[in-house]
Amino acid sequence: MFDLTEEIKLENYLRKKYLIAKFFLYLFFLIGTLFILNRIIFPLISFSLSFDNINSPKNTLDLSSTMSQAEAIKKGFVKNNEDMIFTASPLGNFSYSTIKLKTSKDSENIEGTSIKIRRSYEAFFYPTGDPVGFRNGTLLFANGSYYIISGDALRKFSNNNIVEQLGYSKDSFLNVSLDDLKYNKNGADITDANIYPDDTFFNIGDTYYQLKNRQLFPFVSAGAFLSKFESGQAIIKNDDFLNRYKISETYLGFTDGTLASLAPSVFFLSEEKSYPISNAETFVKKGFNWDDVIQINSEELSIYKKQKQFTYNQPHPDGTLFLDRKTNTYFIIKDKQKRPIESLAVAKTYSKQKPVIVDSEESETIVSCQLKKVFFPKNTYECDAMLNSMNNFIGIDFQIDLKFANNAKINNASITFFTAKNFDNFMAFLSGTKTSLIINYTK
């Protein structure tokens, strides 16, 4: 064995003692290293929440934002048959999880509380809202009549001549059925050939504009307009037309859900906000596609209000478009709801926006277990839920829904995700490492 301190000579009996101690030191390090390697290859990820200090930054388990939960729940008070929902976003494939709850000493027994776990994206767990209609500015033709979506309402051109007199190109009207029109509320008919309805698009010089409240809102670039609509939907006008309306200083941007790159960052653009995506892993884990990223310049980005970094444990922002691969239905995230696009014609108008793929069947798959009281520590309940069947599901968020068997006061909740030590998971670790290396060195 090599000696790092050869200069210090020890007597024989001391040298023997030193060598024995050195052997144990190396053995200790070897065991420690193997323990850490084991944790890296077969990770164990824990999340916890203390109800006594709900706002503590040490809390890693979140009360779900998918459903509104009563204020009392945030303090740990639950009633019989009441739901408490958590969300956790561990990265990896897990064989099982242990859910642990600690109640206050005077709380009722919560043994038998049922726990249901589902896996998908957190935003896809939002309750389903009303179906989405056509977007403002969309030009439609149905049953011989022309329409425009203006101010969120469906407005009919009272006769076909007005369409021509106002300068709309009849080719740019989308042919739809009357049934497709039911998703937008009805507005007043357009009867005046001299007044353009709100949300009409104009192309003046190199700039596209949208009319709103007697003001022309310029698009920040032609690319921004074309990310939403076809160029034919804008009425071509000359510069004199700009004198008819006030020009707004607010610029319009790209279609919601656009993934834009301005080196070295990638941003999710939606509703005048830009979300810098924290890293390549977040980008991939949130289901985004590198091919959907477009290059933008700093002027285009500057119209957006920059938000805090978008990390993998945050739900997808408003404006995200999901495509359910099971039912082929699109959903748009808006105000903590997922709003379906039920009409094919409406879906077609969103075809320029790149969706995040989800699977409704997988998101409805439930793994369950029931809480049992443990001998030690006191007032603690736990249960194990097998997660093997969810390993290949789309989405990284686990929704943990507890339905309480009794009134109770919860002090602490925790969930630990375990990776089984088997060959498959070892290979999954190697495969994940390879993927991460590729992402790290090629993107």
Next chain:
Amino acid sequence: MYIPKLPVLNKNYVLIVYKLLHDALFLLLMFFIFMLIAEGALPGVVSSHISFILVILPILLIFIFIILIGKKFDLTYTSPAIKKNRLLPVLILLTFLLLGNSLLKFAFWENIIIVISTLFLFLLLYQIIFEPKD
């Protein structure tokens, strides 16, 4: 006032501790280097399981103990000249790769120039601090 007498340290056993501290320092430094390489290639792969401070703190504590024991028992070494250190090429290569890896977002030539300049400054600093004045 009564001042309790501190136990007299047996020099032989302290020397064993001193030698073991060097071994522990070597093992921790090796672990730290592997941690740096792994983190450089895959950020978070180790630090999400074990904090850097849990490795750096023991390294610093061992350094302090080695210095204290060395002073107490007057154990001094003449540090080898940097040019004669056999570890030097390995350390330079390792530093070169780690620095280069952390600057991947830079253009290739920018990266090379920054890394070489940094290494040169490190060597110069080492010589100024550790090389004999004459």
